[in-house]
Amino acid sequence: MWFSIVMAALFAATINxxxxxxxxxxxxxxxxVFACALCLALxxxxxxxxxxxLNIHILGLTAVTLIMGWRLACLSGLMASxxxxxxxxxxxxxxxxFLTLSVFIPIYISYGLYLLCYKFLxxxxxxxxxxxxxxxxxAVGATKILISGGYYYLSGLYDLTTLKENYIFYAVIMWFPEAMLNGMSITLxxxxxxxxxxxxxxxEYLNK
Structure with missing residues (x-):
């Protein structure tokens, strides 16, 4: 029930x-928006x-957030779901x-990191x-796995050993393919x- 409330609150914040x-x-x-949704679903x-x-997959949400902005990225993520x-x-x-852990939170983190980069770098x-x-x-891909793993542990779904060996461990492995796919997409x-x-x-970015 509380997932529904959090999901609704996170999406409501995007409405502008x-x-x-x-x-x-x-x-x-x-x-x-439709193209991003289709690409994400695939x-x-x-x-x-x-x-x-404990499924592992590439998110692709950082690229979508940079392309569409955080508001429309959430819309694309919802449509993909x-x-x-x-x-x-x-x-x-x-x-x-799924929307809370795998879509909205990664998008919010992606946009938050972008704002920090824009301001300080x-x-x-x-x-x-x-x-x-x-x-x-x-970083977003790895953080998503850690947050989801923390939720599964606190909810009693899996013990810490099982999560470490079958899920959290892959945060290190999935970091690079997540970074590579998003980085290549944005570069192109x-x-x-x-x-x-x-x-x-x-x-701002080219006149340097």
Missing amino acids: KQAYSTLLARPARQTG LWQIKAGILEH LLLISFTKMSFEQLPE PRHFFVYIFVCAFLCAG LITYRPHWVKTFYDQ
Whole structure:
């Protein structure tokens, strides 16, 4: 029950009249939201895990957050989750937990790290790629596993030894592929389609 409340609160915080008005007025932006949702849904199907709930997969949410902004990234994540419910074995009852732990919290962390980078680091093309996209994505992927592992332990679903050996251990392994996929995606976009990336400002990152 409390997962539903947290999920609703996290998504409610993203609702903004200006953001959604702009979305409705710009078909290209709508296409971006749908495209990101589809890519996420397909990406999340590539997963591995031995025990129930302890699935490992690449999130891809740092790249989506940088491309769409945190508000629309949450919308894309919600749509991707609904696609999983419609076309996979994922049930509607699993939605609050999945959205909270695997979608909204990683997006909030991704955007928070981006803001810290924007404020405290030089606004340079390579800083954006290697820190905002590459390093932050890896940190978000590892943090998601640690947070989920902490929840499963505190809820009594698994003991600490089982979590260490079958889940938390993979935070180290998944760091690099998460960082690589997000970093490569952002690199390609800001090289060939920089106007598609909402958080990338040409006048600040290229005029250096």
